Amino acid sequence: MKKHLAGLCILLIMLVSAFPAFGGPPTDAVEKTVNRVLDILRDPKLKGPSAKQAKTEKLRLIYKDMFDEMEFSRRTLTRNWNKFTPDQRREFVDLFEQVLEKAYLDKILDYSNEKVVFYKEDKISDKQVEVHSKIITSSKEVPIVYRMINKDDKWKVYDVVVENVSLVQNYRTQFNDILASGTPEQLLDTLRKKVKTH
């Protein structure tokens, strides 16, 4: 009997340990998406400057699937969101996305075989988690945390924390400053100019 019990105990322990120490569906979701991005970047068929457009198109689709743009925009504007009319909000979300694309696309396309490791998942609330990852380059490790929210059973990213700096919070500070003395229209105008000057 004792031996049965021991066997059962071992069985239970093994079952528990068969699950990875971290990583539920949210980690799965980001990890798969990141791997799809890496596959595109490593794709030998998509090498050279001529393939840049094709790569960009593919990455854009993945971005839309991975990020909750609405959540991202609302969180950067916080209460100021309510000062925007629905049309202004639509334009804001669109412009903000373009700003981000222009800023980060080249950085992503520059990718040269850095390693991406996912190692931890922290729960913020029932519907929100933080997925911890790091990019390992030859000279350093860059910690990147994806904050994810569950909506309609799908995990999407609403904030990215790079080296301790939350993007949402960073833009919040900048937008707050503009909106403290300016109107939503002025902010949109700043963004329109930013998108054009690139």
Next chain:
Amino acid sequence: MRIFFAWLTILFLLMGALPAFSAQDAPGAQNEKSLSQDALETPAQSAADGEPKSLKGAQEKTANFEEEYVEEGDADEKTQGERVAIADPLEPFNRAMYLFNDRLYFWLLKPAAQGYNVVVPEPARISIKNFFTHLAYPSRLLSLLLQADFAGAAEETGRFVINTLWGIGGLLDPAAGGELKLQRQEADLGQTLGVYGVGHGFYIVWPIWGPSSPRDTLTIVGDTFLYPPSYISPWYVNRGVWAFEKINSASLRIGDYESLISAAIDPYLAIRDAYAQYRAKDINARKTRSLLFKDHEDPTPKPGDGQKDDFLRH
């Protein structure tokens, strides 16, 4: 009999482990499927079955745009901490200094670092950076001791000894790799004051050194006193070594600053906020390691906490 039980256990394990794996795989596989379907749906497909779906999507979107923003209290509590503002009474001066540093980077430091990049291969530059970081050990050790992070102080000392002996005087960093995994403890004096609850005071941008505050200026001053190369004489060799170190470390970071400012709407504010966020989380992470403060802190490690040296703490 014993052998029989052993086999039985193994059999159980096999049976138990297999469904566990597949159960765990299944949602992932589904996820992948839905992901690829959503994202890589060809136009033909969406035309075929997508009409009601896209209509629904459009409705959903309009609804979203009309929805007002409501502050979420509890769910965001964990991230509320990063809404740290730093007072900036000297903004006009700071903006001028920011501009000065920006020009200094683009006109002087970046071209120098780019030229240097061409001549010196990356592994050598990394080694040189390791070497200078290695020499800054006294400042890190003092800070760790003052923070009552004795485990950290021991790790730093272990690193110093190992890298001096087996890392060719600090050119290589064998302590960080392999089974030792002794990561450098990024401790400094301003941070130490922060651990004891001293606030920034206000934001100040120093020429050359960049974002700082009265509290973190202690880091700049302390680092100079506790950094052996500061005592090199004559002065021109001293300055030469200093400039060399700056160019070398800049050569490994070309592009970081550029992407930061290209993503920013107002680069000055973006950097100020990044600085405030970074320091606040850095100090929180340090507090969880300090013998004096760790019990009063939230035990869950904050983002950016040195998880990689977790096992050393237990």
